[in-house]
Structure formats: structure tokens, C-alpha cells
Amino acid sequence: MMHEDEFLRVPITMDLTFRYAAGRYFTHFFREIKDNKRILGVRCAKCRKVYLPPRPFCGECHSRMEDWIEVGPEGTLVGFTVVYFSFHDASLGGVRPTPFGAGLIQLDGADTSLNHYLGESNVANLRIGMRVRPIFKEKREGNISDILYFEVLG
Amino acid sequence: MGRSVAIVGTGQTVHRSRRDDVSMMELVREAATSALADAEMRASDIDAVILANMELFEGRALPEMWCAMGAGALYKHTLKIATGGTSGTSGAIAGFHHVASGLFDTAMVIGFEKQSDGQTTAGMALTDPMWDRHVASAAIGNFAVSISQYLAARDVDERHSAMVAVKARRNACNNPCAHLQMPDLTVEDVLASPYLAYPIHRLEMCPTTDGACAVIFACEGKAEKLCSRPAWVRAAVTRHDLPYLGDLKDRLLTMRTLRDAARKAYEIVGIREPIKELDVAEIYEPVTYAELAWYECLGFCKEGDAWRLIEDGLTQMDGVLPVNPSGGVLSTNPIGASGTIRTAEAALQIHGKGGRRQVPDVNLALVTGYGVYSWSDVMILSSSKG
Amino acid sequence: MTSGLHWSVEGLAVSGRIAVPFDYSAGKTASRFLRELRDHQRIFGKRCPNCLKIWVPPQASCVECFVETFDWVELSPEGLLLSHTWISSPKPHHPPLRPLIYGLIRLQGAHNNLVHLIRFDEPGELQNGIRVKAVFSKQRRGHILDIAYFRPI
Numbered sequence: 192m193m194h195e196d197e198f199l200r201v202p203i204t205m206d207l208t209f210r211y212a213a214g215r216y217f218t219h220f221f222r223e224i225k226d227n228k229r230i231l232g233v234r235c236a237k238c239r240k241v242y243l244p245p246r247p248f249c250g251e252c253h254s255r256m257e258d259w260i261e262v263g264p265e266g267t268l269v270g271f272t273v274v275y276f277s278f279h280d281a282s283l284g285g286v287r288p289t290p291f292g293a294g295l296i297q298l299d300g301a302d303t304s305l306n307h308y309l310g311e312s313n314v315a316n317l318r319i320g321m322r323v324r325p326i327f328k329e330k331r332e333g334n335i336s337d338i339l340y341f342e343v344l345g
Numbered sequence: 346m347g348r349s350v351a352i353v354g355t356g357q358t359v360h361r362s363r364r365d366d367v368s369m370m371e372l373v374r375e376a377a378t379s380a381l382a383d384a385e386m387r388a389s390d391i392d393a394v395i396l397a398n399m400e401l402f403e404g405r406a407l408p409e410m411w412c413a414m415g416a417g418a419l420y421k422h423t424l425k426i427a428t429g430g431t432s433g434t435s436g437a438i439a440g441f442h443h444v445a446s447g448l449f450d451t452a453m454v455i456g457f458e459k460q461s462d463g464q465t466t467a468g469m470a471l472t473d474p475m476w477d478r479h480v481a482s483a484a485i486g487n488f489a490v491s492i493s494q495y496l497a498a499r500d501v502d503e504r505h506s507a508m509v510a511v512k513a514r515r516n517a518c519n520n521p522c523a524h525l526q527m528p529d530l531t532v533e534d535v536l537a538s539p540y541l542a543y544p545i546h547r548l549e550m551c552p553t554t555d556g557a558c559a560v561i562f563a564c565e566g567k568a569e570k571l572c573s574r575p576a577w578v579r580a581a582v583t584r585h586d587l588p589y590l591g592d593l594k595d596r597l598l599t600m601r602t603l604r605d606a607a608r609k610a611y612e613i614v615g616i617r618e619p620i621k622e623l624d625v626a627e628i629y630e631p632v633t634y635a636e637l638a639w640y641e642c643l644g645f646c647k648e649g650d651a652w653r654l655i656e657d658g659l660t661q662m663d664g665v666l667p668v669n670p671s672g673g674v675l676s677t678n679p680i681g682a683s684g685t686i687r688t689a690e691a692a693l694q695i696h697g698k699g700g701r702r703q704v705p706d707v708n709l710a711l712v713t714g715y716g717v718y719s720w721s722d723v724m725i726l727s728s729s730k731g
Numbered sequence: 732m733t734s735g736l737h738w739s740v741e742g743l744a745v746s747g748r749i750a751v752p753f754d755y756s757a758g759k760t761a762s763r764f765l766r767e768l769r770d771h772q773r774i775f776g777k778r779c780p781n782c783l784k785i786w787v788p789p790q791a792s793c794v795e796c797f798v799e800t801f802d803w804v805e806l807s808p809e810g811l812l813l814s815h816t817w818i819s820s821p822k823p824h825h826p827p828l829r830p831l832i833y834g835l836i837r838l839q840g841a842h843n844n845l846v847h848l849i850r851f852d853e854p855g856e857l858q859n860g861i862r863v864k865a866v867f868s869k870q871r872r873g874h875i876l877d878i879a880y881f882r883p884i
Contacts, residue, residue, distance in 0.1 A: 199766065204751065206750045211475070242592075272486055272543050273540075273542065275539065287481050306487075319493060335476060364756070367791075414794050
């Protein structure tokens, strides 16, 4: 019945739906991936930095960017990890099976890197500087998961 | 810089993984009343209230509305600040600005987080839905990736990281408010704890905590009457960077926001050799490797020498520059409060109220805040107005 | 309700759905209020030692005076309906009562007002200024809806 030290809780699950406008730059970027399996960056005319993902303004120069450049598809692994703990994965709607590899990939021609999954989950086989290449989905939808993961080439 | 402002009182809750005995608002009140008691002030003496909280984590929009009552903020100028991990320091800097402006004589800043009410799933919504969100590895995974870059560039081995963890949890034993207090923790224990995400062992990562912390700012003229040894704010600098994880080359190592904020803060105060001139540092270190990388970013040592600082004990309680006598974020991490706790802990060192964690003769203290990928806040507190 | 994120690009938008399970602690004070609803079907407020106002639901400190409260005061389940509104198109997250009416109720003795559901039998009996009484749910779990609704008396 009633205990002085019984602390109650009120559980409430918030079911959130959302619809994000991709904007002109992401739309163009994802359409190229979906239709042509091409990955595009955008270059600042002033400082020559090539950004991935593409975006309208250079953060350093504050200038508008209109030069679209194909980058990759191969790149270099510039950071990596293997995740061992279970974590709720919103894109799966559940827990992603562990272990899984993830890392930062600098595609050839780009100055920034891309955060994505790796096809390798054994730490002993991962090193900064390894070459990687994207593995695309057969049926692409026009979003970042059109790249399933990056295969590590050694 | 505006007029001079000092911290005249601080208060904290007992920080625990679950504070089931209080609602969020009651948690805020616990910290607020503790700070008011410390400064011997009443709620009516406070002109402005700043609340710092990452409302996303508890799914409670407008915590400033819900917690105004607990903060003694009814009918007062009240603002909420939500800037990720830097919420607590951004809040402190906002409190300082309010008083420095001359528009308010006193301000109370309360950082808080009722983490146990929340869900880490919600934290996923911090990332861009188009780009970073799909990699479900959270802050831990992101740190791990950045750490791999740090390890490739530096002569640090995992023992150095474990030493940072041991320092933090042992220091925490001198802090009655701290969440994780582990007097017997050893390097071997840390390295034996399971990997969360390579190379981070569980005991190298910060906990999630319920807690709140309040800090009271007062203008010159009032501060001297309220506090026998006010902690004057001599510098307060904030820096942000580009939005995607992949934009930040060698994030931990470079941490250009922290380097630039620290450089600017040192320049304002006239500090040339931080490790010699600072008496204590409370830095926001979410993971052990970050503390090591940021020793270099903060200019405590030459590039590449961070491992020496921890190995030679220079940042221990009896070292030349004690880092995180409170136990740091590694011991206590209510996200919205963590930055305010750094501020409070640095201030109370100057106040001489550190108890068993008091560093002798503190005149100059450093505070840092860190958030999301690469946001940095730096404050310098001093026993002299300058 | 399907949990998870699903990607679809329709034109320029990416949509999805996330279910986030929050779990709020009531704290010591609200816990006692809820336990009293659940176990004894009683409604409690707390009185400020300074201004003597009684707040419901009870607060650990007075809303206006900022001092700690100590006195628990049982309130009548009856009160005055100060105002009400009809929700013409209820959403999935709303309680299942139909028609869906929320009212502002001043319980006898309380300083502030309670928001709760209103149910009536005769159309026309529902108007501001009438007396209403709490009706408790048969199944109670320590929740504000342990009071099912208020109805005119």
C-alpha cells in the first residue's frame, strides 16, 4: 500500500513524426547519389576548400558556393572505432547489432570527411590511412543510407 | 569589459544517477537555496535568473517555465540557455554578461539535468537528420573516432588515459556532492573494464547524472560586501565551429575553438605560462583522452607532452597545477549542470571553501566548458579584480 | 505506432518517426499526492507556513514565498467549475473521454485551480459557475487520471 519512500514515476512515450526539408543543396546531392551513384562536394571559390556535405555557404569565408565537384568514390579512413555497446538506433527502430565499425572517411578531392559505417568490425584490421570505397544499395532512395557502408581495402 | 563582476556564492545538489526523491523543479530549488545560503542572500536579492538545461534530454520544453518557481524566479527577468554540454558555462557567461552590462546588480545561474527522466535516444535528435544522424554510435562513438586520430598523432598509451580516470574518481572522494567516488580505483581496473567503443573503456567515460548547481554573480560594490574573497571574472570567451563531425579535422587534437578561446582569455588576463600562473583548473572532460589532448590545447605543456603531465603527476592534487579537484565531468555529469559545476568548483577554490578538495593559495582559476562536437567556453576567475 | 526512422524523399523532404520513451520521477511530494489518489481516493494540497495558501497539486515549496511547505491538507473532492472548453477534434495523445472537455476547477480551500476532465449527463447542465465533484477511476495506478473526471453535482 502506501510507503513513505515509495517514489512514483510517470512514463510517457513521445511519438514524434517529422518531415525535414532537405534544401536545394542536399536535394541535388542525394539525387546524384540516387540516380547516378555520384558523390558531389561543393568548393569555395575564395579559399578553395571542398565541403562534404555540400552547403550553400563557406563557414570560413562566408561566401556563397556554387562550384559542384565530384569527389571519391574512394577515400581514406581518417578516424575509426568499433562500437561494442548496444545503442538504440533510430534508423532501425531498435538496437543495432554489435560490434560494428564506424569511422570518418575523407573522400578523394574533399577537404572534410564523412561519418559512416565500415564493413570491418575487428579493430585489429583497422588503421588510419587505409583506403576505403562505398558500397551502394541496389535500390537507392536519395538519402545517406544509399551508401550501406564503406568497404575497407587495406 | 563592462564593470567588474564576481561570483559570491555557489551551491550544488547531491549528484546521483537517480534522484527519485525530487522533481526537476525541486532539484533546481535544492541548488538555488544552497547557493543563496552560501552567499547569505535571499531570493529577493537576485535580479536576474539564468537557467541552463538541455530540455531535449528530458523531453520537457520550456524548463525555464517549469522551474522558475524552484529558482525563485517569479516576476523576475529569467532566461534559459541550451547549448549542449556548454549549457552550464554558457549560462555562467550569460550571468556574468547580465551583471557586467550594468543592467542587473546580481544574477543567479542554475545549471541542471534530470538525466534519469530522459532517454539517450532523444540525444540522437541533436544530429543532422540528413547526414550525421544515421550513424547510431552517439557521443561515445564520436569520441572514439576522434580518439583514434589523437592516438595516431601522439605518443600516448592507454595507461595514460587510465591514469586520468583514476585521478578523477579518487579526487571525487574529497567532494561530498560527486556522483562517482572510487577511492581504490586503479589503472588496472580501468583497463579491465569492457570497451564501449574502441578504444574507450567503460571506466574512461563520464557517467549520466541527476544534479543541479547554482552560482551567484554580483557587481563590484556589492560583491565585496557579500563575500570575503570574491572570485572575480577576469575573462569569459565562447567559440563555436562548423556543424558536422567530419568538418573538424583531428577534432580532439586540434580543438581550435578551445585553443582560440584559451589564447584570448590568457591574453585578456596577461597569462603567458598557464601551468605556472594558474593555481587550479576545472576543465570539462567528457572522456579521459580529451583531458590529455586539451592539456596541449590549453597550453599547459608543449605539443606532444600531455602524457608527461599525467605520468609525472603535475596535474594531481599535489602537483603544480591541480586539474579537476572536484572529480570533473568524469565523476559527475548532469549535462546542463556540468559547466556550472566547473564554474562553481573554480569559484569555491578562490573562496577557500573547498574543504578536503581545497588547493592551497588559489588566486587564479581556469574554467572550461565543452559541447557537442566542438563548442568551447573558457573563463578565468581571480581573487583580484584586475 | 511503429517506432523507428524511415527515410523517404518526397520532393525536397525527408520524413521519419521517432518514439522516445521518457520516464519522469514524480519526486517525494508528488509521489505522496499520487499515492493518496491511488490508495485512498483522497486529494491533498500543501499549505505555505508563511502566506497560508494551499496549493494543489501540493508543492514542496510555496509558489510565491519560496519557503519550504510542511503541512499536508486534505481537500474536498468538490469545487467550483470556473471555466471549461471543448476539444472538437481530439488527437491520439488525448484521453479517451468523449466529448472531450477540460475544465478549470477551484477545489474548496485551494488557492489555485486544477485542470481536469469534465463529464456531464444532461446537456445544459454544463456551465461555468456550477459545483462539480471528482469521480475516481476503478483502476488506479498513481496518476492524475486516477481521478477519472469531475461531474456536476
